[in-house]
Amino acid sequence: MTYGIIATWAMALEGVSDAAKNLANNGTIADNIEAAIKNIEDFPFYKSVGYGGLPNEEMIVELDAGFMNGDNLDIGAVAGIQDFANPVSIARALSTERLNNVLVAEGAAKYAQKKGFERKNMLTDRAMIHYKNRFKENSQTIQPDIVPYRGHDTVGVVGLDRAGSIVSATSTSGLFMKRAGRVGDSPIAGGGFYADSEVGAASATGLGEDLMKGCISYEIVRLMRDGLSPQEACEQAVNALETQLIKRKGTVGDLSVVAIDKNGDYGCATTIANFSFVVATDKIEPTVFIANRVAGKTNHEQANKAWLENYIQTRTAPLIEK
Template sequence: MSGRRKFLKKAALGTVGLSALYTNTALAKDTVLTSENYGANIAKKPLIISTWNHGLAANQAAWETLKKGESGLSAIETGLKISEADPKVRSVGFGGLPDREGKVTLDACIMDQNSDCGSVSFLQGIKHPISVARKVLEETPHVMLTGQGAFNFALSQGFKEENLLTPESEKAWKNWLEKSKYQPVINIENHDTISMLIIDAEGNLTGGCTTSGAAWKMHGRVGDSPIIGAGLFLDNEVGGAAATGLGEAVIRTAGSAMVVELMRQGKSPNEACKEIVERIYNKHKNHKDMPYLQVGFIAVNKQGEYGGYSLRGGFNYAVCDEEKGNRMEKPGSKMTWKD
């Protein structure tokens, strides 16, 4: 009960004090969030937060959907479809970098305020896995469909098979074949998953993730993005969190679920994200993945406070609300790529 009381006390303080601070404090573009300024990250509902620069376009589409009075699920789907359809986003959907066999395989999940969720993994030939994930949520008794089963289900729901390997991604794959060395490049050129969290005007949470996963992965590999509790987790009484980066590390720590649990104990979104990044670092500092390991989290709580944190610098996220509009912000990080 002490954690719950602490959380409620923090919420009450946020309503009186931090909301006033928010209205008088404008964080500059790419402000690094610290324990001294995280209180400024109280946004007026509704709020949308998503990972990486391509989150700006996704946020805009999601915002317009919310303003039409549509649901948070519809806003998540509409927003993430922007990245899925953009061949310039080489880590999501159409144009995503393929696995080592030259196949573009996609993962996605979506979750609503009632903890209902839908997910697809290892899906091929369908441009919008986030839409298929929503159909899994709405039309099946299951949470996840994978591989051929997910593909067959998509066709049964009216989705059309498409070739997702663009000439640019095919060329990159053939260049990679010359050495065939698997070393994920996340956060520099391959910006990985787009994850999105929404808190609507009533304070209800929805979230989603979509990705083509790590380039040059083994055929059949699935990352954290379609796994509820790893790449995405929501509790409508507390808040939501989502991940980006090397999925294996997020899966090993149930990353997003743990961020939400720390917020349940009274930590701010920034504090919760930072603690789980520290946990991932401690578990992986002597791991073979460490030289190229990057993970980042975003989170939002029921009061509209948001934040994020990453293992290495370079991670950023897009935030959209009524007062400040759609902009990029830069969270803190534990280390740099040189460390």
């Protein structure tokens, strides 16, 4: 039987590559999606996920994560959790509980502590420099209030294994300089993630306040259930939500989604330029693609070596406090 995994952003390449090897040898999708996201959470240069994630307005790193098992529709999520290394693992553990599947802030931390998850100071020196530089930029504006920075790279991973199990999971530090306690779509089932092993799975990244208004991950899976391909479902869901928000509010934030179905076919749609995602299946070696939308349709092109080198270099370049 087929297997496949797709993740938002080129930062997921290493984790997806390791997962693909394990899935080819009958590894479970649940284990390998968790491992792929932990790989990103642990790398300090990815400034929107895990260790090194950018802090809120009070210079505190608050992390969100979600996990959904498509076999039984079990979900687990944490929001606003501080000082734990791998929130995706905590979310997965919560998905196995009969009750209390979504925990926030202090309650999430108490659960994680009781279950023995690793405690860790998640605020790095590099993230503090980002914060201080941004704070100075804000203080020099006409209106010196802290304004959250909207560009961020939530990791979302969806996939299936040879046994036919499908999983969707997310992890993020959310908007840079967000208000304390702010929660976006990432830990919200149906918003940032959704999985159903009879159909497929989807995950989203972008401005959570807008993504959750369309229950977009659930909507993509629903459209696939109705017969659309993953690509068609992603494009229809993104275009419809963007149209509605512009009609009703006059504005819309970044919207990007990925999806996979039970046959291993995948899709991606975005409203931004040069959105990257990673795919590996039994037919495709782990590959980074660049997505751009032209006339309402998202085109995917394989990233070349120069693009990948620039991607890593810009994210690992030394920082200087201004």
